[in-house]
Amino acid sequence: MRLPVVSIALALLLAPSAWAAGGRFTVSKVERTISLKPASFSHTTLKLTASSQSGGDFSFSVSPQSVGGAIAQVECALGPNALPVTQTALANGIALSFPVRAAQRAARARGGCES
């Protein structure tokens, strides 16, 4: 019982400093599938496999939209857990970001095996 308590305490102690550091992600796989079958909109699925030593906000951007248009719906998930996605407008597109540590914690709390 003592070991989990110690590790949780350490994680809580170290998490804010890691957050402040901005995080560092090693991306091992990026798979993007763009389906153009619906005639009036496109459906993109993006699968990212990454690891992080320090947490922080993970982000990627979409666009540029040469012909105009907008993002109608965005849903991101870490395993079975939905991630709260923040959209930020950029000069050449839109950045999508989500807090990885919080999502990982939520996944562990629900008994998920994602890490």
Next chain:
Amino acid sequence: MTVQCELRRTGGRRPLPAAILQLEHQKFLYEGETVRVPLCAACSLVGEEKTTVLLPSTKVESYTDSVKPVSVTGRAAVFGPYTAAATSAELATVLRVHYEHDTPVPVATSVEREIEISHYGNVAVEEFFDLRHAGAALKGSFSRLEHQYSPSPNAFQELTAVLPAEATGVYYRDAIGNVTSSHLRSSAAKTELELQFRFPLFGGWHIEWYQGYNVPLGAFVSTWGGNRFALECDFVPPFKALLTEQLIVKVVLPAGASDWKVESPMALAAQSVDVRFAYLDVPWSPRTVLILEARNVIADGTLPRLRVTYRLPAWHLVEKPLFVMGVALLCFVVSMVAGRVQWDFERASPVVGAAAAAGKKKAQ
């Protein structure tokens, strides 16, 4: 960790050429993303990156091949795999695919849905549509003869609305009479309204019409304990895979409803509140109209339903009948009083008055 994101995007493609003849093939140019995925500054790619574009046809005119490797096999164009981190030039390269796709492209410029709740047992739904064909515009004039011999796959002549199974009293109207025929099919799960157009809709053309139906109160509204109720219904228009650029949903709550709360299935562009009076509504208790506006709504069955909860004390149900009865009673009272009041203010003549007094004495 493995993160999966699903994005539904509008735009990013346009018909090229922009105008075609009635029986010509329609082609689109997609240029919605960059070839490489722009990851965050704190990310380093150590594995591989690959983008697959799933096309609706095997006929590909051209595609971006400056960032190699690129391959097109059947209906899939594969960009990558890339193993090195993306350079700034690669990140600036837009992914373009020019392909043939003979299909109608229905886009609703605006849709206005009105859902009116009546706690006397009915929910009325009325929907106004302004729909356009966003594909390649028709070059020249429409030939009915050509259309009879070989119908263009790019035009559409009918639309099918999927309504709730409980829908009754279904109707539709259009100003110019282009919606001439319809079929209504009911099953245990749904009601299908098939609308057929006199003139098929070609690229660049548009059509306006409205339709409506009623459902029993219990189909959309449930009790949440006490005097709290919840309306749960579809937020999106009833046509499959339809993109709606501007959607306005008006929820007309029953008179006297208060403490309402909206749970929208998507981010709203605007939300406002109005009031409205219907027939025989009491002047001090108007109906609240919640106006919800959303943009770029895709009806592909993934959005949850709209939920509006509100409080409606039971005495509001008898308010209207009591008010009508009160007004009727007031009319009767006014009529009774008016019948008994002597409206003639002429003074009685003294001679007539004396004769009457004499007659009274004689009788005694």
